[in-house]
Amino acid sequence: PKVSEALLELFNKPNFAVKGLSFPLAVELFAVLKSIIAVAAGFCDGLEMGHNTKAAIIRLGAVEMAKFANRFYPEHSSKEALTEACGLTDIIASSYGDSRTRRCADAFAREPSKGWEEVAKEQLRSGMPLGISVVKMCADFVKSYNAEAEFPFLAKVDSICSGAAAPSSLTEMAIPRVRSSRAIKVAILGSGNWGCAIAKIIARNCQRRADFQKRVEMWVHEEEVEGRKLTEIINSDHENVKYLPGVALPPNLHAVPDVCEVVKDAAILVFVLPHQFLPGLLKTIKGLVLPDAVAVSLVKGYLEIDRSDGSLRTGSQLIASELNVTCAVLNGANVANDVAHEHFAEATLGCSNEQQSLVLWNLLNSQNFSVRTTQDVLGVELCGGFKNVVALAAGFSDGLGFPENTKAAILRRGLQETSSLIQELFPTSAPETLLESCGLADLLTTCYSGRNRRCAQAFAEDPTKSWEDIEATYLGGQKLQGPSTCLDVQSIIEKRGVQKKFPLFTAIYKAVTKEITPEEVFKCIGIGA
DSSP, X not given: OHXXXXXXXXXXBTTBXXXXXXXXXXXXXXXXXXXXXXXXXXXXXXXXXXXXXXXXXXXXXXXXXXXXXXXXXXXXXXXXXXXXXXXXXXXXXXXXXXXXXXXXXXXXXXXXXXXXXXXXXXXXXXXXXXXXXXXXXXXXXXXXXTOGGGOHHHHHHHHHXXXXXXXXXXXXXXXXXXXXXOOBOEEEEOOSXXXXXXXXXXXXXHHHOTTBOSOEEEEOOOOEETTEEHHHHHXXXXXXXXXXXXXXXXXXXXXXXXXXXXXXXXXXEEEXXXXXXXXXXXXHHTTOSOTTOEEEEOOOSOEEEETTTTEEEEHHHHHHHHHTSEEEEEESSOOHHHHHTTOXXXXXXXXXXXXXXXXXXXXXXXXXXXXXXXXXXXXXXXXXXXXHHHHHHXXXXXXXXXXXHHHHHHHHHHHHHHHHHHHHHOTTSOGGGGGSIIIIIHHHHHXXXXXXXXXXXXXXXXXXXXXXXXXXXXXXXXXXXXXXXXXXXXXXXXXXXXXXXXXXXXXHHHHHTTSSOHHHHHHHTTOOO
């Protein structure tokens, strides 16, 4: 401990925050293993796979690298090191920044015929990128233990690096299959871009599986587009030309303007509409739902805050309460257009009932939309709400021109405070949910491509603008959720008197309300002079 204190005093500075850990081998190990993930991230960039896929690949890599460390060095607290700067921060910076390994992997994926030596000669001043040798060394090490089947991510990256597989095969990993037991009617409540993207997957699964009725009904709020009813367009042209143009919808997906007709006799209700319309919809269909129906919420950002005691109610809790049904949650790094165009993406399904979870998995999972399950329903849901607050800080970082290291540090701290706040509110939630798609991958996608990040960047560039003006300028009618969620989150924190436990969330709130500048956010948490 005395040596650690002396080293902290030597290295820890206002612009270089250092934390002492008691397991040096784990710290060193992740500094090496992160290169494997950077290789895969570079492949994603070179193939232009999109933010959903890249975030999913990085999450898969992070989880497998933690498994690698725990498998071969179990006594060195590798799981704890993963969530520190030596883990997630370094992984994010290496995978999104201009690291040598990521840059060369990007170029290799674009022209694999060149080979690594030629790519390195073009991209680097000298030498080969570290990641390529690390991949081979770790893959050989795993093979020596006959443990290749335990590490499919590493095996796939190694096969691409060695030329045995094409870079485009990166997402071709085995997906487990399960069986469910009864045929049921599925109702989709919502038809925006995300609603139609998930409806495309659901309708295809219903068409090919005997478990579900072939006809899938989707509630559409009726409106006219160029003189034609939107429901008529969807049912005849099989395309939502207003909210998801250019994407063909399955012919067994039927648009219906009467929501009461849609929910009648439906055993599964899929809620996928803007959060502000959820309470009104529930009042309309209350009393019409089957008593044994199951709901699954894809509604993003619904939180009811009780400012008197600092408690909250989520969208799934509202659905369960109003309809007296079990409600699961699906959340993850899911940009609707990417999912609709069948780029690889992941999602996390939170469902407390194992049998219902298997049925919902069969309904939602596909080759390019990989669904993982957990019983931590509220953990899955709240990760999706709180990420928008962290995205504001990411946008501030971009607007102020800070480098990737700073942004990566912000994301790691935001992930940490998200986990702590979920534990504060619901102590029974599972900390490991943070490393699922609904946590890490969704945060990455939101903080590199989401609307909250974009608007926060504009705010940091000109803090005199109001959030309303920024929303009107940049979002074209879509709603900005980050600032309002930030206010809700801060009311919980202040009511419970735990501001010191959440310095980043508190600083973001002060910047959103213009109590401090975006630049001062970073000073409040020890980043900046």
